[in-house]
Amino acid sequence: MTVLVTMAETVPNREIAEVVGIARGNVVRARNVGHDVVAALRLLVGGEVSEYTKLIAEAREQALDRMTAHAQSLGADAVVSMRITTSTIMQGAAEILVYGTAVRLK
Incomplete structure (x- = not known):
């Protein structure tokens, strides 16, 4: 199924038909030394730090x-008002949290 x-309310x-609860998913990712070395070099010359872009996209x-x-485990057909937030857990590690209202549709 x-x-x-959707980020919309409907x-x-x-x-x-029914709101079944809040659906959420999170992941905490840490940088690694290999990416940090390349990122440090990119800081010197400028430009996108694609290693971190890829890491955050995967997370x-x-x-x-x-x-x-x-949401599926709650029996939902959809998640409305979905939001994404990030927070720093510690230096070099960040959490991505995705959440929204799990609903059943008519």
Whole structure:
């Protein structure tokens, strides 16, 4: 079963029958030494630090996958009002949290 995910408060052309709870997924990722060396060199010459861009993109997708799995376990058809937030856990490690309202659709 596919869970629809939207940042909107509703699903177009669908009616929400029931709110089943808050669906959430998170992941904490840490940098690694190899990426840090390359990133330090990029700081000298400028430009995007693609190693960190890739790391955060992977973490975001993993957190989103965990949220949709949580929504499925709640019996939801969709997640509305989805949001993504980040926080620093410690130097070199960050949390990505994805959350939203899990709902059943008519």
